[in-house]
Amino acid sequence: MKEERREFPGVERKERMQLTSAGLPIRPPEERIKDFDGVLLIPDVETAIQEALRCIHCPDPAPCFKACPADNDISLAMWHIEKGEFLEAADVYRQTSSLPEICSLVCPHDQLCQGACPRGKRGEPVLTGLLEAFVIQQQRETVGYKITVGVPTGKKVAIVGAGPAGVSCAEQLMSKGHHVTIFEAKPGPGGLLTYGIPNFKLPKEYVFDLWDDLIEAGIEFQPNTFVGKDKNIDDFFAEGYDAVFIGVGANVDAPMRVEGEDLPGVINATEFLIRANVPIDLLPEDMNTRPEIGNKVAVIGGGDTAADCLRSAIRLGAEEVICLYRRTEAEMPGNSHDRELTVDEGAQYQFLTQPIKFIAGDDGKLAAVECVKMELGEPDDSGRPRPIPIEGTNFIIEVDTIIKALGYWPDETIGKTTPDLEIHNWGLIVTDPETGATSREGVFAGGDGSTGPDLVVTAMVAGRKAAASIDKYLN
Ligand SMILES: Cc1cc2nc3c(=O)[nH]c(=O)nc-3n(C[C@H](O)[C@H](O)[C@H](O)COP(=O)(O)OP(=O)(O)OC[C@H]3O[C@@H](n4cnc5c(N)ncnc54)[C@H](O)[C@@H]3O)c2cc1C
Numbered sequence: 001m002k003e004e005r006r007e008f009p010g011v012e013r014k015e016r017m018q019l020t021s022a023g024l025p026i027r028p029p030e031e032r033i034k035d036f037d038g039v040l041l042i043p044d045v046e047t048a049i050q051e052a053l054r055c056i057h058c059p060d061p062a063p064c065f066k067a068c069p070a071d072n073d074i075s076l077a078m079w080h081i082e083k084g085e086f087l088e089a090a091d092v093y094r095q096t097s098s099l100p101e102i103c104s105l106v107c108p109h110d111q112l113c114q115g116a117c118p119r120g121k122r123g124e125p126v127l128t129g130l131l132e133a134f135v136i137q138q139q140r141e142t143v144g145y146k147i148t149v150g151v152p153t154g155k156k157v158a159i160v161g162a163g164p165a166g167v168s169c170a171e172q173l174m175s176k177g178h179h180v181t182i183f184e185a186k187p188g189p190g191g192l193l194t195y196g197i198p199n200f201k202l203p204k205e206y207v208f209d210l211w212d213d214l215i216e217a218g219i220e221f222q223p224n225t226f227v228g229k230d231k232n233i234d235d236f237f238a239e240g241y242d243a244v245f246i247g248v249g250a251n252v253d254a255p256m257r258v259e260g261e262d263l264p265g266v267i268n269a270t271e272f273l274i275r276a277n278v279p280i281d282l283l284p285e286d287m288n289t290r291p292e293i294g295n296k297v298a299v300i301g302g303g304d305t306a307a308d309c310l311r312s313a314i315r316l317g318a319e320e321v322i323c324l325y326r327r328t329e330a331e332m333p334g335n336s337h338d339r340e341l342t343v344d345e346g347a348q349y350q351f352l353t354q355p356i357k358f359i360a361g362d363d364g365k366l367a368a369v370e371c372v373k374m375e376l377g378e379p380d381d382s383g384r385p386r387p388i389p390i391e392g393t394n395f396i397i398e399v400d401t402i403i404k405a406l407g408y409w410p411d412e413t414i415g416k417t418t419p420d421l422e423i424h425n426w427g428l429i430v431t432d433p434e435t436g437a438t439s440r441e442g443v444f445a446g447g448d449g450s451t452g453p454d455l456v457v458t459a460m461v462a463g464r465k466a467a468a469s470i471d472k473y474l475n
Pocket residue numbers: 106107108160161162163164165166183184185186189190191192193196197198201225226227228247248249250251273304305308411413414446447448449453454455456457459
């Protein structure tokens with residue numbers, strides 16, 4: 001970590017503090033709800049330079065650097081941008097991040113780099129996420145981007161899962177000259193970047209650009225291969241692979257266990273988002289049609305997934321979209337900026353409300369949900385106040401569609417089919433957080449499949465750390 005103050009000559013902090021931000025360029029709600037296109041617009045050169053000039057270059061280690069899980073040297077990138085050195089700025093990000101085109105769009109910046117920016121104490125923080133997206137786009141449009149492939153080592157690594165963790169691990173291993181094959185259960189790459197995060201937050205072309213880079217660098221891809229069913233971790237070593245990385249995420253929708261959960265009209269968030277957002281040719285066989293929703297849609301849950309479902313339902317034409325959450329807004333785990341966008345797009349939030357039963361109409365389809373009012377009690381294991389039902393407050397909401405966005409569990413298959421692989425919490429793989437090493441020699445893991453549901457950036461960092469350990473192991 002940089003402990004010394006670097007010199008950014010001529011930086012007059014007082015003058016810079018006077019500069020105001022043009023704010024996030026986003027499409028107006030009435031326009032953006034008509035399609036699934038990206039909501040954030042990339043600024044022009046002039047606006048980007050003006051925004052970068054607002055950076056006061058805090059003493060090292062700068063708060064934004066400390067708050068970035070990827071250790072991006074944001075202050076240096078801002079310095080390049082204000083001087084018009086966009087390619088140099090892009091290189092700063094590429095040194096520490098395998099997914100700058102993705103993290104710049106989907107990181108919860110308000111809780112990370114921008115949340116740590118001292119300018120945010122009195123006004124708008126420097127919009128560092130937006131500027132990262134700007135320089136990466138500049139790089140793609142002017143000189144393009146190519147992964148630097150290392151001198152071939154003759155070593156082969158199998159990666160399970162093509163999400164942020166697997167893809168980042170692959171990129172780093174290829175830069176060291178190792179041959180990489182990714183085995184993926186779905187028909188296409190990207191993990192939740194493709195099969196989860198909606199297009200209006202992360203346009204799919206960014207994911208496909210990144211994938212094209214890996215293909216060009218020589219990655220091998222085996223889609224539609226569920227490891228633990230179609231082949232096992234031990235098969236890889238028998239086939240001559242020298243090491244394995246497991247980046248399988250935590251993709252099983254948490255169940256609700258209430259009456260009526262199987263009614264037509266009740267759908268899990270994952271299936272809903274996949275069917276709403278993924279290009280038809282990349283949809284798994286059992287989900288290859290767009291979801292049909294009614295006029296009145298209720299989403300259950302309070303995280304980012306719930307906001308994504310609300311916003312997708314609005315775009316699919318639902319007239320009334322409501323979020324049912326059992327605590328209050330203060331306890332909601334999701335990104336507050338996304339929630340603001342969701343409200344602007346017309347969704348309503350009903351707090352302290354717990355659905356307890358899904359009710360069928362005469363046609364056998366979902367017609368209503370019975371709820372009970374909640375109050376907050378003492379903190380539970382999560383540290384948040386425990387929601388407690390208030391007796392006698394049951395009420396009915398008429399709905400056509402319910403989307404359950406209650407969180408995610410890991411899949412147990414790999415843990416159950418890999419001898420001596422230590423697992424915990426219903427299937428998460430035990431790893432050394434610094435090296436990604438598991439209890440099996442030559443087998444490494446990282447991302448949501450080891451930590452539980454987290455962020456793209458943390459999965460990316462885990463993939464990179466594991467790649468460094470695998471490289472050491474192979475040498
Ligand atoms: C709806 C939604 C919205 C989100 N929004 C954001 C956001 O805005 N910002 C943010 O930072 N994070 C967000 N996240 C979280 C983020 O997407 C994850 O933390 C991240 O994708 C985890 O990366 P990963 O590589 O560990 O796993 P995943 O992205 O889950 O990738 C794992 C891959 O492994 C494959 N796989 C699983 N099991 C097997 C197997 N046995 N054999 C072969 N392949 C297998 C899966 O098909 C998948 O492709 C969101 C998550 C969801 C669900």
